[in-house]
């Protein structure tokens with residue numbers, strides 16, 4: 046059976062999943078689909094497009110997420126994404142921030158399925174790469190599940206084949222974006238029920254997935270799972286997600302990742318990228334191991350010092366123990382090359 050290309054994804058996260066973070070995640074999880082931060086059509090068309098589109102081919106498969114609601118602008122931006130080498134373009138219909146609402150895009154678009162259909166159709170007509178959508182299960186007091194059903198009908202009719210559903214509604218008034226990721230309850234069953242009504246859509250489940258067991262349960266009925274905060278806060282856990290989604294990933298040691306990120310940081314430094322812009326994403330790499338706190342502290346203190354260079358990564362990694370506990374589990378010993386990994 047052909048596995049969906051969206052079987053395991055890392056969520057788009059503003060200020061977090063920039064190109065440096067995606068390069069780092071790719072070293073850890075070779076088969077996971079990665080998403081950019083949301084980029085607005087205005088930023089691409091009237092701002093520094095080259096900066097927003099810059100990425101390393103090693104990040105692939107990688108999707109560019111767009112924020113906008115003007116079909117012509119979205120079509121132009123989708124073409125820019127395709128020309129820049131992205132593998133997919135995704136339309137944000139899930140962000141509830143005030144700024145985004147003022148621009149009439151993000152989650153408030155769930156109230157305008159007709160317009161979203163026009164946007165999706167225009168983007169699909171403009172590119173050959175897949176056009177996907179990320180949404181919520183609904184907004185405010187819109188009836189459930191009708192809001193999501195009407196929305197999916199519109200995007201499917203427009204030609205979209207993959208929709209990522211963050212399994213909680215968004216309150217457009219009164220909650221901050223952060224609260225909107227925590228307070229509305231998760232409704233996986235609702236997504237499952239609705240997914241069953243759209244056999245021709247690949248539905249990817251997002252929201253609150255913290256453990257590989259949860260991913261396994263979701264993959265029973267969803268085409269894929271999208272992991273956000275868990276992937277950022279404990280990046281090495283992506284390997285356990287990869288293991289359940291695709292089978293064990295090729296052996297890799299956290300120190301190999303540190304060394305590769307040091308090389309990457311050296312290359313970026315030559316382009317003027319400050320070390321801290323890269324180092325900040327690495328803070329959670331050793332979570333769960335003795336010395337993880339020392340690693341974090343050394344990085345956090347050192348990354349902003351004038352003249353800080355990639356050797357900081359190696360020095361900080363030297364503070365971490367090689368073993369998760371005095372007596373590692375037998376299967377870890379057998380694996381040898383995975384000496385730093387309690388799981389996968």
Ligand SMILES: Cc1cc2nc3c(=O)[nH]c(=O)nc-3n(C[C@H](O)[C@H](O)[C@H](O)COP(=O)(O)O)c2cc1C
Pocket residue numbers: 056057058059060061082083110137138139140179211226251252253254271272273274275
């Ligand atoms: C810091 C941060 C920034 C986010 N930025 C975006 C974004 O740009 N576009 C988007 O569609 N969702 C964004 N999200 C929402 C995530 O993509 C995801 O839907 C949400 O965090 C729920 O998944 P999780 O529980 O696995 O984190 C953001 C989330 C966080 C924590």
